[in-house]
Amino acid sequence: MNLHLWVLKETVIQKLLVFERKILRLIFGPTKENQIWRVKTNKELDKLIKHKNIITYIKAHRLSWFCHVQRMADTRTAKKIFNWKPLTKRSQGRPKYRWEDNIKQDICQLKIQNWIACVQDRGKWKEVVEKGQNFQLKKVRRLEEEEIASCLFSKSINLQNTINTTVLLA
Numbered sequence: 377m378n379l380h381l382w383v384l385k386e387t388v389i390q391k392l393l394v395f396e397r398k399i400l401r402l403i404f405g406p407t408k409e410n411q412i413w414r415v416k417t418n419k420e421l422d423k424l425i426k427h428k429n430i431i432t433y434i435k436a437h438r439l440s441w442f443c444h445v446q447r448m449a450d451t452r453t454a455k456k457i458f459n460w461k462p463l464t465k466r467s468q469g470r471p472k473y474r475w476e477d478n479i480k481q482d483i484c485q486l487k488i489q490n491w492i493a494c495v496q497d498r499g500k501w502k503e504v505v506e507k508g509q510n511f512q513l514k515k516v517r518r519l520e521e522e523e524i525a526s527c528l529f530s531k532s533i534n535l536q537n538t539i540n541t542t543v544l545l546a
Contacts, residue, residue, distance in 0.1 A: 380437035383475050389431055396430045397421055428509065435482050436509040442479050443505075446495045486511060 382388070400421045406413045407420070416424075448455040466472075483491050486507055494500045 379434045380441040381475065382434060382438075383473055384431070384434065384478055385473055392430050400425065432509050432511055435478075435511070436505050438475075438478060439482055439501075439508050440505045443495045443498075443501045447498075482508065 397418060401416060404416060404421065404424060407416055408414075422429075445454055445458050450456070450459075486504065488494060488504055491504075494504060
């Protein structure tokens with residue numbers, strides 16, 4: 377399944393986490409304390425799976441695929457589609473959340489500096505992907521949202537410049 381190509385919105389993330397916990401409760405079963413059976417709490421389940429969940433798995437694979445596409449030759453179909461910009465304007469209103477936006481958010485959350493050079497080095501990027509797998513999912517506070525927004529704005533300019541330079545070189 378192409379999980380790494382999904383656009384993860386907050387509602388989808390919550391639904392996936394709820395479903396994952398439901399399945400984990402079935403797998404690990406109830407806990408018996410003082411002759412009384414009870415359902416495992418979210419913290420207990422989180423400790424059993426060592427803080428790795430479906431969202432961190434998807435994010436790690438998304439970062440891995442992003443690196444792979446960035447290193448591809450410009451003649452490859454996947455690279456052409458990634459760099460392709462539609463000739464029409466986007467619809468009016470709030471813009472839809474895109475896969476590229478998810479990547480920018482992941483890069484900002486992991487605090488990756490100079491990701492353009494990092495992508496070209498497979499060893500370094502593998503460390504980034506592993507860091508992404510071990511990244512603990514937290515509720516984003518208002519202050520962090522503002523930091524991510526400012527980071528996304530600066531990174532989007534850099535990402536767009538990189539894409540334009542790559543297209544011009546081809």
